[in-house]
Amino acid sequence: MPLALLALAIGAFGIGTTEFVIMGLLPEVAGDYGVSIPTAGYLVTGYALGVMFGAPLMTVLGTKVSRKRMLMLLMGLFIAGNLLSALAPAFGVMLIGRIVASLAHGAFFGIGSVVAADLVAPDKKAGAIAMMFTGLTVANVVGVPLGTLVGQSVGWRVTFGIVAALGVIGLIGIARLVPDMPKPEGVRLRHELAAFKNVQVLLAMAMTVLGFGGVFAAITYIAPMMTHVAGFADGSVTWLLVLFGLGMVGGNLIGGKFADRALMPMLYVSLGALAVVLALFTLTAHDKVLSAVTIALIGALGFATVPPLQKRVLDQAHGAPTLASAVNIGAFNLGNALSAWLGGLVIAAGLGYTAPNWVGAALAAGALLLAVVSAALERRDGAPSSVVTGSASAEQRAAVHH
Numbered sequence: 492m493p494l495a496l497l498a499l500a501i502g503a504f505g506i507g508t509t510e511f512v513i514m515g516l517l518p519e520v521a522g523d524y525g526v527s528i529p530t531a532g533y534l535v536t537g538y539a540l541g542v543m544f545g546a547p548l549m550t551v552l553g554t555k556v557s558r559k560r561m562l563m564l565l566m567g568l569f570i571a572g573n574l575l576s577a578l579a580p581a582f583g584v585m586l587i588g589r590i591v592a593s594l595a596h597g598a599f600f601g602i603g604s605v606v607a608a609d610l611v612a613p614d615k616k617a618g619a620i621a622m623m624f625t626g627l628t629v630a631n632v633v634g635v636p637l638g639t640l641v642g643q644s645v646g647w648r649v650t651f652g653i654v655a656a657l658g659v660i661g662l663i664g665i666a667r668l669v670p671d672m673p674k675p676e677g678v679r680l681r682h683e684l685a686a687f688k689n690v691q692v693l694l695a696m697a698m699t700v701l702g703f704g705g706v707f708a709a710i711t712y713i714a715p716m717m718t719h720v721a722g723f724a725d726g727s728v729t730w731l732l733v734l735f736g737l738g739m740v741g742g743n744l745i746g747g748k749f750a751d752r753a754l755m756p757m758l759y760v761s762l763g764a765l766a767v768v769l770a771l772f773t774l775t776a777h778d779k780v781l782s783a784v785t786i787a788l789i790g791a792l793g794f795a796t797v798p799p800l801q802k803r804v805l806d807q808a809h810g811a812p813t814l815a816s817a818v819n820i821g822a823f824n825l826g827n828a829l830s831a832w833l834g835g836l837v838i839a840a841g842l843g844y845t846a847p848n849w850v851g852a853a854l855a856a857g858a859l860l861l862a863v864v865s866a867a868l869e870r871r872d873g874a875p876s877s878v879v880t881g882s883a884s885a886e887q888r889a890a891v892h893h
Contacts, residue, residue: 493610496619498664499603500626502566505657506596507630508638509573510538512654513589515639515729516647523647524582537586538593539824546597546821550814553598554683558606558813559669562599563662569595570658577651597824600624601817604801606672614751616805621747621798628743628794631736636729683814691807692815694865696822699800702762702858704826705769706793708851710735711831713786716844721782731786738790746795754799754806758862761799765792766855772848796858797823830854 513520513534521531549568553561572592579585600623607623608616634657642650687693709716717723717731742761749757768788775781801819808815833854834847 493668495610495665495669496607496622498661498668499562499607499623500629501657501664502562502569502599502661503603503623503626504630504634505626505654505661506569506599507627508634508657509569509592509651509654510596511631511635512638512642512650513538515635516642516650519642519647520582520585524585526582530582534586534589538589538596539828541590541593542596542824543821543828545594546601546817547814549594549598550601550683550817553602554813558602558672559665561602562606562665562669565595565599565602566658566662566665568592569599570655570662573651573655573658577648577655597820598817600627600820602813604805604816605813606669608802608805609672610670617750617754617798617802618747620801620805621743621750624743624747624794624797624801625740628736628739631739632733635736636733639729687815687818689807691865691869692804694861694868695800695803695807696815696819698758698762698796698803698858698861698865699819699822700826700829701854701861702765702796702800702826703793703823704830705765705851705853705855705858706789706830707827708830708834708847708854709769709772709789710786711827712834712838712844712847716776716847717782720776720844721779723779731783734783734787735790738787738792739794742791742793742795743797745791747798750799750802754802755862755866757799758796758803759859761792761795762855762859762862765789765796766852766859768792769848769852769855772851773845776845776848826854 517528517531517534520534521528524531549565553564556564569592572588572590572595575588575591576585577588579588603623604620607619611619638650638654641653713731713735714725714728717728718725723731746757746761768785772782772785772789775785801816804815804819805812830847830851833850837846837850838844840846
């Protein structure tokens, strides 16, 4: 794997850390600004919305520059947002800082996926995408726990200052290690938008929303589930989330490896197993050992779907994949928001803290059904769909050349 993937992984590590570390620091932030914890929760919601809307917006704005330059600009935006968060004199200013940082998230992973895939041979593309996403998964194992510890011990502003420094390292790495990959000739915004006319691209994005939504239906409410049902102490939630992160790391690498060999079978296995494990979690959540094992499995199976789903979008929008790739990153966050809302509904309905697991199982099963439909349509059509012709072929030639 090229060293350029390391630079992308470092950027992904910083982005993953800033996305999730705020959840462990909400009490400290709320206390400093004199706001309630629900109000401080807007820092999470604002970030997620920024990712959803920022992914297509920043990608469209970046169609006029090379991908390397755009990745550098996005890391600059990420650094600025985190510095603003670290120095914010008022809560509203910090919220703006979080939104500024979030605008880089979706486009970075979307464009980074295309760059990573173009850096390697065709039979290693999913593995390259997984290597970049390793930075995001490792962030949940190392960056988030350490960032939370630093924030609680020294101050949350220090945490965001460190995250900004990680962004600087990622920026330097991209500048030095990622080759200059000029924007392919002849590809216009209309070619990027044409990808969304392809039913296979839309099906892949719907699989992303439902599949990863299944994961977050359970994980969003992991704290009350583990403390009230399994009987863990409050302090145990941190290491349980580390187990989840370790599962994510392993699942991501396995998903990337096997997606290059058999993409759709990999999706069948991971989505089917995820639906089963989430359903079983309603039972295993009552036992400490079994619940810990299940949490790791959910992380592994959930992230095993990420490289194949991202590659599926790239394959189906192969003539002009950048915007579709970025929007698919937003689809992950849409799945997170949707599943968290549905999970909250079933808890509020009095069905108990394990009820979100059934929601997650249903969402994952829905994603599996869409995968079966997608494959059936592809077999009927006889070959993967092509969404662009003519001038867009220049991008295909450029990718082959790389």
